[in-house]
């Protein structure tokens with residue numbers, strides 16, 4: 001389908017997308033019982049809470065929050081808390097499910113979880129956000145805990161939010177060592193060195209390994225690669241810097257207000273300073289302003305969505321002019337767009353692999369907290385790199401194995417997302433059986 005054929009629409013249902021892709025992958029996992037397939041499709045627990053908060057002007061507003069624990073098979077739940085006006089309970093379910101597979105691929109002993117509050121953080125003061133966080137965590141009560149479900153930062157939450165999460169939980173559980181209840185904390189409160197940049201660093205390592213393995217057509221290093229990044233936050237901004245250090249040229253970046261382009265390469269220090277001073281990348285000197293829709297269609301080697309979900313859809317997928325899409329964000333490609341990308345031979349490094357570095361270092365933080373220790377940055381980075389290389393190898397080996405094993409007409413349907421899911425499902429299924437959860 002060409003974009004000029006007229007506007008196409010798509011009902012975007014990420015929960016269904018994950019289920020469909022899960023079914024596809026599960027078909028390649030030997031001896032997976034039908035009941036087990038159903039068990040993995042439905043979250044173990046989903047909780048929605050509704051609570052009042054006093055605003056700065058004295059008024060009272062009600063907020064809805066969610067926390068979903070998809071699976072406890074590999075260990076306690078692990079997943080971020082995001083604040084966003086369009087957050088829905090279903091979206092939290094699909095994000096929690098993604099976390100289960102991500103934890104399995106990067107080999108950390110956690111199950112998947114996710115949570116968030118339906119709110120517009122940009123329209124709230126810091127004090128209001130603090131009160132919302134405290135009340136949300138009170139409402140969750142013992143549904144979170146160091147050995148049950150461990151939150152972390154996600155969109156529009158950060159180390160300050162995690163400090164409030166810790167403090168609220170700690171007040172409810174005095175006399176206990178509670179630091180391991182949440183990761184992504186400030187360093188002084190038991191946060192880990194390297195956590196802030198971990199997702200970006202993991203993403204970089206995944207891309208490097210992918211290229212090293214000869215999976216990127218016509219390219220054997222990042223040097224000179226032309227890169228477009230949508231989203232200039234915790235993940236996108238750090239990744240831009242790391243990629244640039246590796247010799248790539250970042251030609252465009254964007255945030256919620258729009259994007260900036262310079263075909264000869266963006267001056268990242270100038271973009272960062274402009275965003276810090278003015279709130280957006282838009283207007284950075286020596287750049288041309290472009291929209292977030294246009295950024296998707298820029299000709300480049302690597303397109304990196306690092307902001308919201310569902311930004312590459314059926315109505316804009318034909319504009320994509322990249323050889324590789326790296327899903328730094330969770331769920332940036334919609335189901336129908338995913339199919340079109342596959343048909344157009346555009347490779348997708350899937351979210352459950354590409355952005356798994358964050359949960360890997362969250363795990364390191366949890367281990368440090370439980371052992372009352374703090375590791376040097378070199379050790380953390382080394383362990384992160386090892387985990388990412390191993391994860392990419394597992395997925396690429398699985399891709400090769402699946403393509404070798406299936407009939408020729410099935411080969412085009414086997415992509416990295418399917419291979420990654422197959423690796424994850426095999427692992428979680430194996431542990432489910434070992435634990436005797438399934439008779």
Ligand code: NAD
Pocket residue numbers: 153154155156157199230231232233234235236254255256257292306307308309328329330355356358359
């Ligand atoms: P963040 O809040 O720090 O940054 C988000 C960025 O996206 C901001 O620059 C914001 O302006 C931009 N943005 C928002 N709406 C946009 C839009 N419509 N178009 C373009 N840009 C837009 O969040 P983050 O922590 O960098 O997370 C980004 C993505 O990465 C999310 O999908 C998150 O789930 C995923 N992720 C984050 C981590 C982590 O460790 N932070 C780990 C795994 C996955």
